[in-house]
Amino acid sequence: MESRVRMKPVYILNGPNLNLLGLREPAVYGTATLGDVEALCRSHAKSLGLEVEFRQSNSEGELVSWIHEARDRASGIAINAGAYTHTSVALHDALKAADIPAVELHLSNVHRREAFRHTSLIAPAVNGVICGFGTNSYVLALSALHSIISPDKKG
Numbered sequence: 001m002e003s004r005v006r007m008k009p010v011y012i013l014n015g016p017n018l019n020l021l022g023l024r025e026p027a028v029y030g031t032a033t034l035g036d037v038e039a040l041c042r043s044h045a046k047s048l049g050l051e052v053e054f055r056q057s058n059s060e061g062e063l064v065s066w067i068h069e070a071r072d073r074a075s076g077i078a079i080n081a082g083a084y085t086h087t088s089v090a091l092h093d094a095l096k097a098a099d100i101p102a103v104e105l106h107l108s109n110v111h112r113r114e115a116f117r118h119t120s121l122i123a124p125a126v127n128g129v130i131c132g133f134g135t136n137s138y139v140l141a142l143s144a145l146h147s148i149i150s151p152d153k154k155g
């Protein structure tokens, strides 16, 4: 009988204001709610054989604590840090300290938007960045993480 080691979950972390998805600036962020995004992530993760831990916080400190937790408990991190992307040295340092694969993602193409969104303080601390594909950015980020965590498998 095949014996399988259970893989640690992938943490999908969402930052400030993402709890308002669906209501917030739908022309920029679309009409899907965060619940819809979670369902999409769970379905895609299942197809990749990944477990997910999906969370959102408006608090920078809570996001830092979750990244610390992920260091031991997660196989990787997909993070949409929202506005903290552009301001947070603390999230940069936490992601560096986590020392596990991580992907930064955004619903919108931040590079087509205001100049203050063109800088990411967390990008140098992650494996790669995905932005501009709406909710599909989450799907692409999960596939990217999967290819890092399980490089022998496609997806």
Ligand code: DQA
Binding pocket: 016, 017, 018, 080, 081, 082, 083, 084, 085, 105, 106, 107, 108, 109, 110, 117
């Ligand atoms: C965002 C882009 C950020 O600039 C913004 O502050 C957000 C959402 C995105 O998903 O497109 O809150 O991370």
